[in-house]
Amino acid sequence: MHLEVQPKSLFRLLNQIFELERKATRLADGENVLRQVRRMKELFEEDFQLTYEDPTGQPFNETRTDVEARLAGDSAENLVIVETLKPVIRFSHGPTSSIVQKGIVVAGTRTEQP
């Protein structure tokens, strides 16, 4: 069987796994689900060299081009990523990697999101 997989389909799947992981984390007994999520992530890494990153909590400034940010609040300084709407997806090739999907994030000051 010859099955051709489009990279964008894989990115879409990874975005869904990211959502799944996020929801399972919020569940009180989400560990069972998270185990499968981790396995899926490993499969993506082994078979397609694709991994995703959740940059929530990381500092944000104008030199970060791995994410597209929607800035909240009225301050443009000392920003952090307060929420990740889409993760950063990387494709590894040997010891280096490329960003194949920029993350989409909301950045603001730490106190922005109650």
Next chain:
Amino acid sequence: MSNKTINFGIDLGTTNSVIAKFDQGQVEVFKNPSGHKETLPSVVGFRKERILVGDKAREFLLTDPKSVVATFKRKMGTTESFSIESLGQSKTPVELSALVLKELKGFIHSGESLDAAVVTIPASFDTVQSNATKQAGQQAGIKQVVLLQEPIAASLAYANKKSKSLKAGSWLVYDLGGGTFDVALVRIVADGELKVVDHEGDNYLGGADFDQLLAEKVLVPRLEREGQFDNLLPELKSRSGRWNALWEKLLFQAEKAKVELSHATSAEVDLATKDDSGETIDAVFEITRSEFENLVQPLVDKTVEMVRTILTRNSLQPSDLQFILMVGGSTLMPFVRKRVEECAGVPVACDIDPTTAIAIGAAYFAAGKQVEEIANAGQAPSAAKLHVKAVYQKATRETEEMFNAKVSGQWQGCFFRIRRQDGGFDSGIKELRERISEDLPLVADSYNIFRFEVLGPTHERVLCDFESIQIAHGKYSVAGQLLPEDICLQIDFTDTGEARLDLLAQRNTLLPARSKKTYTVNRTILKGAAEDALHLIVKEGSADDLPESTKTVGYLQLTGRQLTRDLPKGTDIEVKLEISESRDLTFTVYVEACDQEFREVFAPTFREVPTQTLAYESRCLLEKVDDEITTAVDLDNFESAEELKHLKKRVTDLEKEAAKLTPDDSTDDRYKLEDEKRRCAAEVGRLTKGKRFDTERRQFEEMRDRCELLVGEHGNDRERKHLDELLKRESYVLESGNARRLEELTEQLSTLAFTVLRRVPEFLQSRFQHFASQQPKMNDQTQARSLVEAGRLAVAQQQWEKLDEINIALYHLLPSRDQQEAVKQGFTGIVK
């Protein structure tokens, strides 16, 4: 005129800009090297000495409006300028447009220079505005700028897509972008020329308004029903509002739903947030296509009204139009196409990519335009070659590294830019100076390759001898080799005078490396005395092993003859070790008392083995083996004792052979014997490892129990916390079986215990009584007497802090031999 055609087409849009090139019958739309998008937001920002153009600038548009400018195209040809707070000056729309054009030049991956281009302008632009656009092109280094109206460009793209000529007659170009709307009536006039006959537009109507409506009218009311919110909409929309971050998220979700509704009859919005009372809302809202269409219909109808206005103004019936050509990203919405077709009564043409059509059309037009001679003749000489001397860590475990460089050559008026190859970092365009620096964020456990570019005044690439920055993070170490073994200094152990190793540079440290430590001189070296010496022996091998089992990689002897004054026992020497990438060891000793520095470079190819040292170490090793045999027998460890006896024969032979060597022995015997000595010492270490660890363990347990008791009874919160931290390491250190680590932990406990003890009156009194009994021996009798009297008074008045100070002063009056009573004389003459 030359035979060369212009070929480059640029859509310098109000909201977004695009660059394309005609090449052998095809048009290629260039992509932004960062993110690979075909469109570049026409937004310019000036933040922290950087020029940002495009997506990054747009992100800061709302939060930093005093430094970021957008929609400046609307002001082209006016005297208005934009005040930029961070620069302390204003920028004209022409200057800002030039920056967008310069950025687009960077999209040309083929490396061609952009000397000539067709740049599009709205149909509404007058002569002054057109000239201003031309000027922007020239400021960007484009010597020949040919202007083309946007509706004409779109029409050309359409004609080429359909691969047939446009029929004589009229049509409309309907351009609904992200933030603006334009409609133009285009006609082929008698001589076959395309002409924009009329136009209408709204500078504040586009796809972003649809997103906002969906968020405001659908998502927000549903959110209010799911949770408890007070004054939600104002709190969402205000930049200082409590829920402003959620508003940005709602806008993103609305845009996503809008795109989904272009090809599905319903879309789901998945929202998780908290409400005013802190309750979590985890909801999925379904939006149907009809719901969305009802919502945006008034806005779409507004555009249809403008279409009708044009028709009425030009006395046209819908049947007079061949088609309405749909361009602009928002025309991808099926509802827009359907509504326009229904209301205007004219078929819509949706055959071209609406986001790039104008640039593509401009490129087709450019293919038929010849480059004027002036464009090449007037070419500026390329900037002189620049030399960049860069300094940065090539391998690191830090999350970011500082890049520093010194630039020589004609750098004035130039800029630089650093971009990470994976697309995750862009420094923006920064002014080039003689010395530059930039913090480079790194991807963990990966090679980080950055492209360094120097740009000329019009942002053209300038020749430079430095192009790439490579930093290995984490597990990779090819950018710098690692130290294969510990590098240590041999010192005397104060308790026994035995030699031991003190770590200077740890194994696996990334080279180049440096370290600095202070040691105490443990014997007085008299000025001029040849026989008095400090022996600084640098060793390579595990710091946990016996010194004899490690290799000597450097040796520096300091005799009294080299000193300008006496070096008293107890004074400090500062030892500095630098290890180059090629493992040259530069060893520097600074003798504080004499203000003298001694420096030695130990090349790795040269093995220093003084015969005197070898003989001494062999003798010590033999004594050690004897001691270990006695101890093993005492402990009934006959197996080890037997093995040690076998070993003793080897060491005895070694000691005899070493003693025979003269200092100037020219054979390689000294090296052979040194190897044998290391092998024997390693064997001693192996056979006695358990014993050493057991001894350390007993001392540790004793100190731990003592410390727990003291801290429990007399310690403060900080000391209790410190003790907890030290004891957390106990199991790890015990499991490691490493005697040195255990010894270090014991020392730390001992320091803590002593700190606590210095507040315990009984301890202070007993210490004072001891010092008072030593008074006759003290160096300055008058001072000693006065201190003892003051001490007695402090005891009587229970002034414990004062007594502690007196104790310290009395300690320093003791002769140094009494300060370190138990110290035996070692070989090196230095201790920690």
